[in-house]
Amino acid sequence: MSTSTSATATAGSQTGEPILRVTGLRKYFPIQSSFLRRTIGQVKAVDGVELEVFGSETLGVVGESGCGKSTIGRTMLKLLEPTEGTIQLAGKDITGFSRREMVPMRREASMIFQDPYSSLNPRHTVGKIVAAPFEVQGIEPPGGVKKAVQDLLDRVGLNPEHYNRFPAEFSGGQRQRIGIARALALHPKLIICDEPVSALDVSIQAQVVNLLEDLQNEFGLAYVVIAHDLSVIRHISDRIAVMYLGKVMELSDSDSLYLAPRHPYTKALLSAVPVPEPGGRGRRERIVLAGDLPSPANPPSGCVFRTRCWKAEDRCAAEVPALVEVEPGRKVACHFPEPAAGEVSFTPSQPNGTAPA
């Protein structure tokens, strides 16, 4: 994101210690039989994910419904208990932290949710909502809570005089700003944004995206932005993790990913996004994926994407492709990755089900 200094930010972002690092992260939800509540299976919502988030950068996590992106956001901050793996936040291993131990850690990282209608308590005033983090932490900000809250409201573009109003008196976009003010209260280093704009009207989305960008530049925040809208993700992220069925398929800086996707799934995903320019489609090859998403309770063997992949071969069913670096700063989990930018594919395999429009 960090638009003004994008070059230095991207280059410099990966140096030093990450604010957040997850390794081997797994989150399985048990499927229980209706009889005797025995566990008869598991939904592998997140299945072995490694991610790092560095200061002042935005990591986008993108994927379709059921890919585990929301679960990962919640597991990162221990709103859900991980099944396996470790989570390090600000240098501390928080994997085994109890709820009480997590309280001080909430100063390091906070969260913004998708639905600005249900994530704010309708019976609390805006002042009370935004002040909640101070109360939980037992902090008296300099100048008092009220002043701090009003400063926050002002900063996110709300009238500080509206301190005593209730969430119902605000529009969707304003409510999302309230959520942002609350997330910002303790000056965290990291904010996890779960679909921050998808519930908002188009003309309001840009307001919130710009606000997030401004706050990042001002406070040096790091973001993990979880979204299904590839245009928004592309716009806001420095680096992007593409997820499919609980696994990271590709991890890359934003520009390279969009310029030349290396994972077939990324390629299909990007090609499906309609371009808001008449005739824009003609310039792009479109890949229509056949079939439906397999059940995360029973993912395919080997590569989870192989059942819908036009490049799949026997090896893909037998061997799980590891997420390996294919070029500097770029990782792909595929046995047969797409050629890099400028590189010519020596096997011009024609994708089946492709419909170039």
Next chain:
Amino acid sequence: MSDVQPATASRSPYLELRDLKVSFATEDGLVRAADGVSFSLERGKTLAIVGESGSGKSVTSQAIMGLHPKRSAQITGEVLVDGTDIVSASEETVRSMRGRNMAMIFQDPLSSLHPFYTVGAQLIEAVQAHGEVSKSEARQRAIAMLDRVGIPNAARRVEEYPHQFSGGMRQRVMIAMALINNPDLVIADEPTTALDVTVQAQILDVLRDLQGEFQMAILLITHDLGVVAETADDVVVMYGGRVVERGPVNEIFTRPRMPYTWGLMSSVPNLTDPRGTRLTPIPGQPPSLINLPTGCVFRPRCQFSAHVEDAWCDTKRPDLEPVGPRHDARCFLSVSQMAALAPRRADGEEVA
């Protein structure tokens, strides 16, 4: 969508709206949800209505289907479907036209299908509502239609319930249900908004194919400009319950002549934008339909109103005036003023 015009297709529009007004009396006052909406649509063509929540696009589409309850909605103007005025026609006439002349596809296919009946039962019911058709024949048509919209094993799946289908398959079921009586007009209200992008691509493909085959008119209601650019022939932009701009899709995207349309396009991130491009949001909030601003309804959010002489924007409501070939806009700014103030990339190399 398709350039091929079958010889039988008439040139007169299949759907024509003339000064449609829909208002609802509420405790807070009269909500003018649609205020003087006019446009027309031919068979075989796709018209997209673009707008945000509260712009009146869904209200307009439901008025075309005659779905507003007569006692809560006050409707004036004309909605001509194949020459019949839906507004003044009897309830029985409109009912018999629904599903046969005009059909609708809704946003959320899960909640739009009845959870307690099989997909087959719901399709058969649609067939039998419009003629004496035996159950087994209706069933055969249902299976054929499900097969046509790309549902594998249609003969088996016809016995299944909506919750046993995936989101994309459910939307195919909705499409099959809408098309089973060969309507000439299909209204698709945000048909892909609830779906993932790869599924969206599949569904848009299905609609495109079917339109090529059946030559129905499609009225596409959406907020997604990408979907509009890829599927529509013509575009109607709505704001605050009225049409603020209408014209061919190329005109609208390359030469928007209403500041709202331009603002909408500039505020949407584009996959092909260079990194670091800053979005240009439209400031403020959409207006309340109970208490519309005087003058131009978009004025409180308009960045260009200072360029209009005598502060007309504050006092006068602009009319929908021609600004190009088949292109109308509701703005006091002249074409040359707009071209200078609001450049588009595709307009030339004038990008700032």
Next chain:
Amino acid sequence: MLGYVVKRFGSMLVMLAGLSVMVFLLFSVLPADPARLTCGKTCTPDVVEANRQRLGLDKPLVEQYAVWAKGIVAGRTFNEGQGAAEFTCPAPCLGYSFSQQENVTDLITEAVPVTIWLAAGAFVLWMTFGLTTGVIAALNRGRWPDVVLQGISLVAYSLPSFFVGLMLLILLIVQMSLLPYPDYYPPSEDLKKFLVTMVLPWVTVAFTSAAFYTRLTRTQMVETMGEDYIRTARAKGLAERTVTVKHALRAGLTPIVTAAGLDLGILLGGAIITEQIFNLPGMGRLAVESVVDSDLPVITGITLVAATFIIVANFVVDMLYMVIDPRVRLA
């Protein structure tokens, strides 16, 4: 699906077993001492003690329960080894009423059909009435039919059944003599007398219940009429009647079936007040009489039977869910 039925049936059996323990315990800890109650007027501590032994009340509680429970399943013999005093009580034996000198099972078997007739008739009446008026109210939401029906149902719902019953009795029977004094005959014996006797009890029971179902149906209909699939049904060009009944009412049926099943289950345990007022020899009246007489075996038996009705009704309701909602059936 079959697994679900079996599982649900199994859990019903477990519940019934648990219920029998609870009922047994409840009555064994009561201060009323059956040994004393069966002792008669000239009672001495020796006789009480003898009675206690004869009734097996000196044995440990577990053993007493075993005897009682075995009686239900396999029947039992009273006064065993006491010559002429010995008699058998065939299964299902719920005990022996010493004050009425009869097997409890026989007493209940006589009373149950009366209550079943009362409950069934009232049920048909209140469901027909409640559903119809509820649908009418919902379709006319906010207009006069709705307002009137809502008003009536609120008044009806707040009237206690003893008031309704007594008013009907006084007005139609005592004052206006439109109907004879109630005198129960089984329908197989005299259908006309049966109907004449039952009509007022039916109305009494159905009156308040119908009011509840009017309101419940209305709420359900108002909710489902706003669902997206109702809009779809209209968009298909279905007639409004089909939309209302086949789509909206069907979708809102689940809570109505739940309430109806439980209400019926409860009612089968006896409508105490209505049966008293209209002199119906059903479960409710038997319960009242046995309480007045402190006839513990009968009270225990009635409690067990009444609770069994409720548990079975619950089971039936769960089975009906599967018929109504495929999502339950196929889960």
